[in-house]
Amino acid sequence: MRKNVILLAVCNLIFQGIYSQVVLSADGPGNTYELINAVLANPNRDVVEVPDCNHDAFGRHIDEVFDTALNKNVFQFYIHVTPDNDRCLKDDRQRNEIKTYGDSPENLKANIGETVAYKWKFKLSDTFKPSSSFTHIHQIKAVGGPYASVPMISFTLRKGSPDKFELRYTATTDQNTLKTADLELFKGHWVSVTEVIKFGEEGSYSVEIKKIANNEVLFNYTNSPLDTWQDGAEFARPKWGIYRSLNNPQDLQDEIVKYADFSIEEITDVLSVETLKEKAETILLFPNPSSDEVEFKNANSDNYDLIEVYDYSGRKISIDKKLHNDKLDVSGFSKGLYFIVFKQDTVIAKVLKCYVK
Known part of the structure; x- marks a missing residue:
């Protein structure tokens, strides 16, 4: 995947x-x-x-x-x-x-x-x-x-x-x-x-x-x-x-x-935050906020085939080797609130709100 x-x-x-x-x-x-x-x-x-x-x-x-x-x-x-x-x-x-x-x-x-x-x-x-x-x-x-x-x-x-x-x-x-x-x-x-x-x-x-x-x-x-x-x-x-x-x-x-x-x-290709908020459910992040690593709780990989990302201005961020076994390393990111977007067949399936401290 x-x-x-x-x-x-x-x-x-x-x-x-x-x-x-x-x-x-x-x-x-x-x-x-x-x-x-x-x-x-x-x-x-x-x-x-x-x-x-x-x-x-x-x-x-x-x-x-x-x-x-x-x-x-x-x-x-x-x-x-x-x-x-x-x-x-x-x-x-x-x-x-x-x-x-x-x-x-x-x-x-x-x-x-x-x-x-x-x-x-x-x-x-x-x-x-x-x-x-x-x-x-x-x-x-x-x-x-x-x-x-x-x-x-x-x-x-x-x-x-x-x-x-x-x-x-x-x-x-x-x-x-x-x-x-x-x-x-x-x-x-x-x-x-x-x-x-x-x-x-x-x-x-x-x-x-x-x-x-x-x-x-x-x-x-x-x-x-x-x-x-x-x-x-x-x-x-x-x-x-x-x-x-x-x-x-x-x-x-x-x-x-x-x-x-x-x-x-x-x-x-702009998406509203309201649309994302509606989909921010079921999957949980722990710990949240975090300054090191967060784990996706209740994540079912059958329901998504892509986890995408953009910074504040919309630029793609390279995060090679930061995702392992439903755990995401956030230690290199700036402090603030983030959305983690799960997609299936290019359609947004879930969105998580992640706080980096």
């Missing part, structure tokens, strides 16, 4: 295939804009929006440096309270962002009905100061239609008591806050983000942010069904960087936000 095991990290969706993936990673100092454009745009298209033209004495506002914590090259996004502006225009806001465009490769643009996983890492300084109006560090925006001016999803940092990290959303123009966290949780260390969106009027959204040093989950949110398509849109696209209000410049300071390993993946 063929038994390949895949562990499915909990999010609102479970994925059974990756259609395509594009990764943008820093490769060392020099030619940073050229690297970004080579990955996110077609030739001769500039997807870098920086305030260089009004602050050319500083040089490029995105560069690459070696980061000792990650042991790799990363991107640095600079923003200065003055004289940086918004795309060379005098305005009440300023931005330094990268994004995709209409003539970017097709698999970098989200269309209605598609499911896309966005992954990246970022680091705020331990003294970061957000605006009381808005400081966006990530957005999902529509291109085309009456609602294109307002991001459907944004990670917004906001001054307060305490300062907040906000997950904000709208399907029209009335943006609201879905969940908040104390911004102090994110300051001074690298975090990884996995954001999964099924785009549609009855779509879904999930996000998980982890502290890379110890894999601690700092923030998570799931919602399904959720309207994740702004009417009239031609496509949706991601944006990363620093986009902030200048309404109260006295509250701000010059900032550097570091980013690494931007990834965009189109995913196919």
Whole structure:
């Protein structure tokens, strides 16, 4: 019997295939804009929006440096309270962002009905100061239609008591806050983000942010069904960087936000967690939670011929030599909640919820 095991990290969706993936990673100092454009745009298209033209004495506002914590090259996004502006225009806001465009490769643009996983890492300084109006560090925006001016999803940092990290959303123009966290949780260390969106009027959204040093989950949110398509849109696209209000410049300071390993993946064949929960019965795991090995109790191998698996973003995990006589070695997996999926003739027969501690 063929038994390949895949562990499915909990999010609102479970994925059974990756259609395509594009990764943008820093490769060392020099030619940073050229690297970004080579990955996110077609030739001769500039997807870098920086305030260089009004602050050319500083040089490029995105560069690459070696980061000792990650042991790799990363991107640095600079923003200065003055004289940086918004795309060379005098305005009440300023931005330094990268994004995709209409003539970017097709698999970098989200269309209605598609499911896309966005992954990246970022680091705020331990003294970061957000605006009381808005400081966006990530957005999902529509291109085309009456609602294109307002991001459907944004990670917004906001001054307060305490300062907040906000997950904000709208399907029209009335943006609201879905969940908040104390911004102090994110300051001074690298975090990884996995954001999964099924785009549609009855779509879904999930996000998980982890502290890379110890894999601690700092923030998570799931919602399904959720309207994740702004009417009239031609496509949706991601944006990363620093986009902030200048309404109260006295509250701000010059900032550097570091980013690494931007990834965009189109995913196919989505199964809902609700479907999996309905099948999570009969077979038991012991011990559960576990940090070493779990055993399948009451497992009848006549009822399944495959045990499959996917990580949080839907990527298959190689687990050679980890399954023996209905026992699964979980010692190499990150802490968290997983689904173990039993299949028979490609149809899901059972699903187990496994907690790794």
